[in-house]
Amino acid sequence: MRPPLRIPGITELPPSATGMRIGLFGGSFNPIHAGHLLVMEETLRRLELDALWVLVTPGNPLKDNARLPSLAERVRAARAAIRDPRIRVTGFEAAKGFAYTWQTVRFLTQSLPDRHFVWIMGADSLADFHRWERWRDIAAALPIAVYVRPGAGRRALASRAAATLDHAQIDEAFAPTLARRPAPAWVYLQGRQSALSSSRIRAERTP
Structure with missing residues (x-):
């Protein structure tokens, strides 16, 4: 667990209602870019979600976070980039002291x-x-829901996780039913792609 960090207007959980189908899209978003927005748009539409929550993490345990901008900066930047009112951005994981996705999901x-x-x-x-x-x-x-990324498809579908969960994969034609299916269940979505990545953008910004 991390020390809880509560920031008014930044770390509150978005409102929701009983029965809603809600996508959870987590990451550092350092920075948010058009590739992220494309995934949000496509999954909202193809999974027939009622809402999508962008979970801006305090820091990725698998990455070096030494130069990571503040949580508030990244949340505000993401909110400024998003126009769809169904998409809500929150840093609520920080308020709970969560360091790992399993804690958030639980x-x-x-x-x-x-x-x-x-x-x-x-x-x-x-x-x-x-x-x-x-x-x-x-x-x-x-x-x-797994969305295609340039150059990652073959590695993803041959991964240890994909092999372990092979029995739970559904055809993408049934993607609209995913939210109401019992876990484990997953779908691999093909579609529009963006070559942008946060690491590439950061590298281009570095003098």
């Missing part, structure tokens, strides 16, 4: 059991999913 599914949550990730994340803390628990707690 909290949301237990405290809001009458919502239908779906975890959203890029194919590059699926390729490394087996490195996430308690990744099997995440897959057992809620459905997962």
Whole structure:
């Protein structure tokens, strides 16, 4: 656990209602870019979600966070970039002291059991999913939507996590049903792609 960090207007949980289908899209968003927005748009539409929560993490346990901008900066930048009112940006994980995705997933599914949550990730994340803390628990707690990323498709579909969860994959034609399916269940979504990445943008900005 991290020390809790509560910032008014930044770390509150978005409002929701019983029965809502809600996508959870987590990351550092350092910075947010058009590729992120494309994934949000496509998953909202193809999963037929009622809302999508962008979970801006205090820091990625698998990355060097030494030069990471403040949580408030990244939340505000993401909010400024998003126009769809169904998409809400929050840094609520910091207020709970969460360091890992499994903590976030456990909290949301237990405290809001009458919502239908779906975890959203890029194919590059699926390729490394087996490195996430308690990744099997995440897959057992809620459905997962994996969106194609340039150059990551083959590695993702040949990954340890994909092989382990092979029995739970559904055809993308049934993507609209994912949110209401019992876990484990996941779908691999093909579609429009963006070559942008946060690391590439940061590298181009560095003198």
